[in-house]
Amino acid sequence: MKILVTGAAGFIGANHVYYVLGKHKDDEIVGLDSLTYAGNLETLDAALKDPRFRFVKGDITDRAEVEALFEQEKFDIVINFAAESHVDRSIEDPGVFLRTNILGTQVLMDASRKFGVPRYHQVSTDEVYGDLPLDKPDLLFTEQTPIHTSSPYSASKAAADLLVQAYIRTFKLPATISRCSNNYGPYQFPEKLIPLMIANSLADKPLPVYGEGINVRDWLYVDDHCKAVDIISRSDKVGEVYNIGGHNEMRNIDIVKLILGYLGKPESLITYVTDRKGHDMRYAIDPAKITADLGWAPETMFADGIKLTIDWYLENKSWWERIVSGEYQEYYEEMYGDRLK
Numbered sequence: 001m002k003i004l005v006t007g008a009a010g011f012i013g014a015n016h017v018y019y020v021l022g023k024h025k026d027d028e029i030v031g032l033d034s035l036t037y038a039g040n041l042e043t044l045d046a047a048l049k050d051p052r053f054r055f056v057k058g059d060i061t062d063r064a065e066v067e068a069l070f071e072q073e074k075f076d077i078v079i080n081f082a083a084e085s086h087v088d089r090s091i092e093d094p095g096v097f098l099r100t101n102i103l104g105t106q107v108l109m110d111a112s113r114k115f116g117v118p119r120y121h122q123v124s125t126d127e128v129y130g131d132l133p134l135d136k137p138d139l140l141f142t143e144q145t146p147i148h149t150s151s152p153y154s155a156s157k158a159a160a161d162l163l164v165q166a167y168i169r170t171f172k173l174p175a176t177i178s179r180c181s182n183n184y185g186p187y188q189f190p191e192k193l194i195p196l197m198i199a200n201s202l203a204d205k206p207l208p209v210y211g212e213g214i215n216v217r218d219w220l221y222v223d224d225h226c227k228a229v230d231i232i233s234r235s236d237k238v239g240e241v242y243n244i245g246g247h248n249e250m251r252n253i254d255i256v257k258l259i260l261g262y263l264g265k266p267e268s269l270i271t272y273v274t275d276r277k278g279h280d281m282r283y284a285i286d287p288a289k290i291t292a293d294l295g296w297a298p299e300t301m302f303a304d305g306i307k308l309t310i311d312w313y314l315e316n317k318s319w320w321e322r323i324v325s326g327e328y329q330e331y332y333e334e335m336y337g338d339r340l341k
C-alpha cells in the first residue's frame with residue numbers, strides 16, 4: 001500500500017506514521033505537512049531514516065501542489081490528519097481554521113477523485129457533537145448524535161465532515177470518517193492540557209486551569225487512535241462514520257493533580273484562570289459501532305498510558321524545551337498573560 005498521511009509532522013499524524021511503519025512492513029508512506037507552528041520535523045527524525053517514508057513540505061489548500069503530488073504518487077489510501085487543531089487559537093483567530101480544515105479537505109477530496117484514489121479517510125473529532133451535561137453520566141455521543149458545535153475549531157471540523165458526506169453521496173467518493181475523543185501520548189505540542197501541565201510542573205510554573213477545572217474529557221492513548229484509523233482506512237466500510245474512544249472520562253483538575261503527584265510537585269502550582277469562551281463541559285464517546293463492525297477496542301489503560309506519556313516528556317526534554325523557548329513563548333504570553341495577572 002502507498003499511503004498519504006497529511007499533518008504528518010503533528011502529534012497524531014506523526015504517531016500514525018510510526019504506527020503504520022511498524023505494523024505494515026510492505027507499506028510506503030508519504031508525509032505531507034506545511035509545518036505550521038504545530039508541525040515539527042524533528043518528530044519525524046526516525047521515520048526519515050526509513051526508506052519507506054518520504055516527507056513533502058506542502059499546504060493541503062494548495063490545489064496545484066496537491067494535484068502534482070497525487071499525479072506523481074499513486075496513493076492507495078489518503079488519510080487527512082492535517083488541521084488547525086487548538087480550540088483556544090480558533091477563538092482568537094478563526095480564519096485559518098476555516099481555510100485549512102474545510103478548504104484543505106475539499107482540495108484533498110478533489111485530488112482523490114481526479115486521480116481515482118481507492119480510499120479517502122477524514123480524521124475528525126468528537127467535538128462536532130458539542131458537549132454533554134455533567135449530571136447525565138449515561139449520555140454518550142453515538143454516530144447518530146446531532147452535529148452541534150461550540151467553537152470555530154469544532155465548526156470547521158463539522159463543516160469538513162458534512163462536505164465529506166456530500167462527496168460520498170454526490171460523487172461516490174470512497175471515503176470514511178472517524179471522530180475521536182481527546183488523545184494523549186508522545187509528541188503532543190505543549191499547548192494542549194497534558195503536555196502543558198507536564199512542562200509547567202517541571203519548570204515550577206503556574207498550572208493554568210480554566211474555570212473550576214470540572215470539565216470532563218474522554219482520554220485515549222494516541223496509539224489506540226492510530227490503530228483505529230488504520231483499521232477503518234483498510235476496511236470495506238465505505239461511507240461509514242466511526243466514533244473512537246475508550247470510556248475514560250476524567251475531570252481536568254484530576255488530570256492536573258495526577259501529573260503533579262507523579263512528578264512530586266506541589267498542588268500550590270495550580271492556578272485557576274478565566275474560563276475558555278464557550279467551554280464544552282463534557283465529552284464522552286460510545287465506541288460500540290467500531291467494536292461491533294471492526295473489532296477495535298482500546299489497549300492502553302489510562303493509568304499506564306499517562307505514566308508512559310509523562311516518562312516520555314521527562315526523557316525527551318530537548319524536544320519540547322525547544323518548542324517552549326521559541327515561537328510558542330510569544331503565543332503563551334498572548335494567551336495567558338492577562339489571565340495570570
Ligand code: NAD
Pocket residue numbers: 006007008009010011012013032033034035036037038039040058059060061080081082083084085086100104123124125126157179180181182183184189
Ligand atoms: P496538531 O496540531 O498536532 O497537528 C496538525 C498538523 O497539521 C501540524 O503538523 C501542522 O503543521 C499540519 N498542518 C496544519 N495546517 C496545514 C496545512 N494547511 N497543510 C498541511 N499541513 C498542515 O494536531 P493533532 O492533535 O495531531 O490532530 C490531528 C488531527 O486529529 C486533526 O484533524 C484533529 O482535528 C484531529 N483530532 C485530534 C484530537 C486530539 O486530541 N489531538 C482528537 C480527535 C481528533
Ligand code: DAU
Pocket residue numbers: 085086087088124125126127180181182183191192193194196208209210211213215216217252276283
Ligand atoms: O476531543 C477532541 C479534541 O481534543 C480535539 O479535536 C482537539 O484537536 C484537541 O485539541 C482536544 O481539544 P480540547 O479543547 O479538549 O483540548 P485541550 O488540551 O485544549 O483542553 C483540554 C481541557 O483542558 C479543556 O477542558 C480545556 C482545559 N484546559 C486546557 C488548557 C490548554 C485548561 O484547563 N487549561 C489549559 O491551559
